[in-house]
Amino acid sequence: MSFIVAIDGPAGTGKGTVTSNLAKRLNLVYLDTGAMYRAVTLKFIRESIELDNLEDLSPEQKERVTNLLKNIKLDMKDKKIYLDGEDVSEEIRRDPVNSYVSQVSHIEEVRKSMVDLQRKISEGKNVILEGRDIGTNVFPNANVKIYLDASVDERVKRRLKQNAEKGIKSSEEEVRKNIVFRDNNDKNASIAPLRQAEDAIYVDTSDLSINEVQNKLYKIVKNAKRDSKWIEKGYIMTKETTWKKFERWFVKGVLASTYHICLRVEKKGMDNLPKDEGFIICANHLNYLDAAGIVLLNKRKVRFVGKDNLYRFPILSWLGHMFDIIPIKRGKNDMASIKMCLKALKNNEIIGIFPEGTRKGLEKQEKIKNGAVFLAAKANAKIVPVGIKGNFKLFSKVRFNYGKPIDINSYKNNDDPDWLDKASDAIMDEIVRLTEE
Numbered sequence: 001m002s003f004i005v006a007i008d009g010p011a012g013t014g015k016g017t018v019t020s021n022l023a024k025r026l027n028l029v030y031l032d033t034g035a036m037y038r039a040v041t042l043k044f045i046r047e048s049i050e051l052d053n054l055e056d057l058s059p060e061q062k063e064r065v066t067n068l069l070k071n072i073k074l075d076m077k078d079k080k081i082y083l084d085g086e087d088v089s090e091e092i093r094r095d096p097v098n099s100y101v102s103q104v105s106h107i108e109e110v111r112k113s114m115v116d117l118q119r120k121i122s123e124g125k126n127v128i129l130e131g132r133d134i135g136t137n138v139f140p141n142a143n144v145k146i147y148l149d150a151s152v153d154e155r156v157k158r159r160l161k162q163n164a165e166k167g168i169k170s171s172e173e174e175v176r177k178n179i180v181f182r183d184n185n186d187k188n189a190s191i192a193p194l195r196q197a198e199d200a201i202y203v204d205t206s207d208l209s210i211n212e213v214q215n216k217l218y219k220i221v222k223n224a225k226r227d228s229k230w231i232e233k234g235y236i237m238t239k240e241t242t243w244k245k246f247e248r249w250f251v252k253g254v255l256a257s258t259y260h261i262c263l264r265v266e267k268k269g270m271d272n273l274p275k276d277e278g279f280i281i282c283a284n285h286l287n288y289l290d291a292a293g294i295v296l297l298n299k300r301k302v303r304f305v306g307k308d309n310l311y312r313f314p315i316l317s318w319l320g321h322m323f324d325i326i327p328i329k330r331g332k333n334d335m336a337s338i339k340m341c342l343k344a345l346k347n348n349e350i351i352g353i354f355p356e357g358t359r360k361g362l363e364k365q366e367k368i369k370n371g372a373v374f375l376a377a378k379a380n381a382k383i384v385p386v387g388i389k390g391n392f393k394l395f396s397k398v399r400f401n402y403g404k405p406i407d408i409n410s411y412k413n414n415d416d417p418d419w420l421d422k423a424s425d426a427i428m429d430e431i432v433r434l435t436e437e
């Protein structure tokens with residue numbers, strides 16, 4: 001398992017300093033992908049590739065570029081980059097590389113070759129990569145994505161200071177022109193343009209010192225690293241052994257009795273539940289105790305789909321394992337979770353899902369999630385709607401009203417791109433009706 005941190009953003013946002021520092025503090029492999037594109041640019045310059053008309057490469061040029069890329073040798077060690085064995089760390093930060101790197105980095109063949117190399121270097125490791133397209137293209141499933149930004153004025157100031165420290169002579173006008181030019185080129189590129197990934201954390205560094213940025217990012221990455229360890233552990237589904245079955249039977253018995261003592265439970269429509277097949281229970285979500293009610297007060301095992309961070313807390317993780325709760329990453333297209341649900345349905349198991357996505361989602365006017373309908377359609381499984389009514393105060397009454405199984409085929413309409421959403425809304429309406437019935 002690797003742990004990937006993607007740091008993207010335009011030039012001069014402090015990415016380099018911050019990323020290499022975080023790598024050291026958090027013991028991560030550091031990969032400066034910009035330096036890789038710079039080294040390729042230097043190689044092209046040395047090999048006299050015509051760099052002024054890169055938009056339109058002739059077939060011969062393409063072949064030369066492809067051959068050069070096949071034979072290029074890039075090594076990254078201790079913040080230094082070696083091109084065919086030669087340390088070029090300083091040369092790649094100067095002109096003419098500065099002037100051509102942006103165009104070179106957008107040649108399709110260059111891009112593909114560097115992205116492949118970045119993925120290969122990162123395989124099975126804990127890596128922090130800085131660049132432009134790491135979170136959007138190289139590692140769209142990175143564990144952490146951060147987009148660093150800063151105003152142009154501030155970035156010019158920083159680059160000038162950096163150059164002076166390195167003894168590189170540059171005028172303000174020259175640096176500004178280069179930054180604005182590269183911003184435009186990177187943002188408007190036809191392949192993998194610079195943009196913030198939807199799930200990236202945006203950090204504006206204009207008014208922050210480098211230390212402040214570092215500390216902010218350190219906290220974000222450290223927490224994510226800790227979470228990933230827990231989630232990794234929690235994700236490993238424990239086997240269904242005789243001991244596990246006994247443990248579940250015992251714990252379920254104790255908790256169900258406690259539930260009955262603390263709440264006056266009324267169940268309706270239990271005959272509606274299909275007997276031997278797999279199906280999906282969809283209910284309204286008022287309180288964590290409603291999921292517990294469905295799990296504890298059903299003879300068969302009901303596997304709820306729950307937030308993956310539940311596996312971070314020891315007791316919840318233990319319960320999660322015992323009741324085989326299926327973890328899901330919120331707000332992401334979690335393929336692993338979808339696969340687990342489909343497998344469970346195929347094994348004739350019962351899945352529990354709250355289409356509101358969160359507690360009191362209807363009240364909060366959240367969009368109804370269409371995951372349950374999607375799974376039902378994919379697995380050809382029925383959905384049993386359940387209306388729950390109660391305030392879950394001690395000794396108060398709580399009612400579970402199980403409705404008739406819904407065959408999702410009656411809603412299926414492949415000509416309507418919104419049919420999943422419409423069917424999900426209809427099922428939610430039925431759940432609400434059952435709470436009143």
Ligand code: DC
Pocket residue numbers: 011033034035037038101102105106130131132133134182186
């Ligand atoms: O980060 P830098 O300034 O050293 O990057 C040099 C150039 O490489 C920059 O103009 C954009 C390009 N680049 C890219 O297209 N994709 C990356 N992942 C990293 C850099």
